[in-house]
Amino acid sequence: MDFSEPEHLELLRDTVHRFAERELPRETVRRWDAEDRFPRETFDKLAALGLTGLTVPEEYGGAGRDILGAMVVIEELARHSLVMAVAFIDCACYGGMNIGDVGSEAQKAELLPRIARGEILFAYGLTEPDAASDLASVTTRAAREGDEVVIDGTKRFCTAAKEAEYIYTLVRSGPAEARYENLSFVLVPSDAAGLTMTHIPTMGLRGVPSYDVAFEGVRIPAANIIGGEAGWNRGWPMLAGPALDVEKLEVAALGLGVAQAAVEDAWTYAEERIQFGKPIARYQSIRHILAECRTRLHAARLVLYQAAWLAGEGLPCGIESSMAKLYATEAAKEIALAGQTVMSAYGYATEYDMERYVRDALLLPIIGGTSAIQRNNIANRLKLPR
Ligand SMILES: Cc1cc2nc3c(=O)[nH]c(=O)nc-3n(C[C@H](O)[C@H](O)[C@H](O)COP(=O)(O)OP(=O)(O)OC[C@H]3O[C@@H](n4cnc5c(N)ncnc54)[C@H](O)[C@@H]3O)c2cc1C
Structure with missing residues (x-):
């Protein structure tokens, strides 16, 4: 077993x-958070490094x-x-x-x-006002009219809907009983006629705004059905397949x-903050918090990269990806809250980054399937009797 990171x-x-x-100094990142503004110009600089090609096959210019490389970049x-x-x-x-x-040849x-x-x-336009964890209940309708698809409905918490070029939208396309x-x-262009977007202010992930997106008679070419004609009514296997694991x-x-x-x-702060004549890092209460955080971080890294390796090899990883x-x-939520405890008042003040880590970390167990849904997946896939 080789756990070393490949070159x-x-x-x-x-x-x-x-x-x-170079591009993400603390004061810049703090400003994006305060202004809740998406810095496209900085993303363009990132794109110039060629990193977004990490998920694209070579024959298409990637x-x-x-997958392991993509995880390293995200982390x-x-x-x-x-x-x-x-x-x-995105x-x-x-x-x-x-x-x-799952795209058609033409889309690729x-x-x-x-x-x-x-x-x-x-x-990603998946969530709706009445369909969140239960995504198979979405009600946004898509109807065929000649060479077009007409869409009506509402998506909620659609992050970057305005900033993105396309909304990858889950729609109800056939009879309700199936x-x-x-x-x-x-694939709905974000400037399509009939789309209305309303910003939803949130406590974290500020800088990539989320929106309610109303679709009123939005017309797109049938060529925008993901997977082409063969993809019509095949949305669920696409959603529940390898893409969801990744x-x-x-x-x-x-x-x-x-x-x-x-x-x-938190570590640096504990080394520098002096109380009762010595750095707080010397107090057992602080040492134990930091040791616990390092341990959780290490475990999180192992569970993530093992699952990412499985996904990259094309091996089944439904259980491992839910566990990761x-x-x-x-762990991120607990570590950020522990970091706030170590920094105490300064972990609560907006002049430091810890309060932003707390706000951002609180989001992560919610998106991409809540922790309860991951626990359900793990128990179900390991065949715990229901
Ligand atoms: C900032 C932000 C950005 C987002 N970005 C996007 C995005 O870009 N695209 C998008 O489509 N969505 C997005 N979402 C929505 C997100 O994916 C949903 O919030 C998530 O799927 C959970 O839905 P919900 O919060 O409405 O909870 P619900 O599904 O209503 O669940 C409420 C509670 O019940 C629990 N629960 C529900 N069902 C079960 C069950 N069967 N067993 C046990 N417990 C259960 C949940 O765990 C949760 O604690 C975003 C949300 C936020 C806050």
């Missing part, structure tokens, strides 16, 4: 680290489908800026991974080279990055 991943980590030192970006890490996911994963896996030829160049972002056989994915890993990698940042800041998502995101 190409080390190089990748170093590339992202140098980008972060570097090949490198390292999230360590400095959740915003930049999510933007990478392009390389929501776009590259999905289109590469048109979109994958643009994704490899980092030119286009994709928002719950799992009447869903499709369609999505869980993406959120786990976000958690790992935020947790790493929180541990590092559950463990790494809950």
Whole structure:
């Protein structure tokens, strides 16, 4: 068993680290959070490094489908800026991974080279006001009219809907009784006529805004059905397939990055903060908190990268990806809260980053399937009797 990081991943980590030192200084990242503004110009600089090609096959201008590499990029970006890490996911994963896996030949030829160049972002339009964990209950309707698809309904918490070029949208496309056989994915340009977007202010992930998106008679070409004609009413297998496993890993990698940042800041603070004549790092209460955080961080890293390795090898990883998502995101939440305890008042003040890590970390067990849903997956797939 070899747990050492391969050289190409080390190089990748170093590339992202140098980008972060140059383009993601703390004051810049704090400003994005305060203004809740998406920094497209910085994402364009990231794209210029060619990193979004990590999920795109070579014949379409990418570097090949490198899931471990994508996780390294997400983790390292999230360590400095959740915003930049999510933007990478919007392009390389929501776009590259999905289109590469289930797109039609025409969609691959048109979109994958643009994704490899980092030119286009994709928002995920899955959640609705009355369909969240239970995604098979979405009611946004898609009806065929000649060469077009007409869409009516509402998506909620659609992150980056306005900033992205496309909304990767889950729609009800067939008769209501066929719950799992009447869903499709369609690609809706974010400037399509009939779309109305309303910003939903949130406590974390500020800088990549979320929106309610209303679809009123939105018309798109039938060519935008993901997977082409063969993809009509095949949305559920696309959703429940390998793409979902990788999505869980993406959120786990976000958690790992935020947790790493929180541990590092708390560690440094504990070494520097003097009370009762010595650094607080010398007090057992603080030492135990930090030792616990390091242990959880280490465990989160192992569970994530083992699952990512399985996914990259094309091996079944439904259980492991749920475990990674559950463990790494809950660990991120606990570590950020522990970091806040170590920094105490300064972990609560907006002049430091810890309060942002707390706000961001609280989101991660919710998105990409809540922790309860991951626990359900693990128990069900391990065949615990119901
Ligand atoms: C900032 C932000 C960004 C987001 N971005 C996106 C996005 O880009 N695209 C998108 O489609 N969605 C997005 N979401 C939505 C997110 O994916 C949902 O919030 C998530 O799926 C859970 O839905 P819910 O919070 O409404 O909880 P619900 O599904 O209503 O569940 C409520 C509670 O009940 C529990 N629960 C539900 N069902 C079960 C069950 N069967 N067994 C046990 N417990 C259960 C849940 O764990 C949760 O604790 C975003 C959300 C936020 C806050």
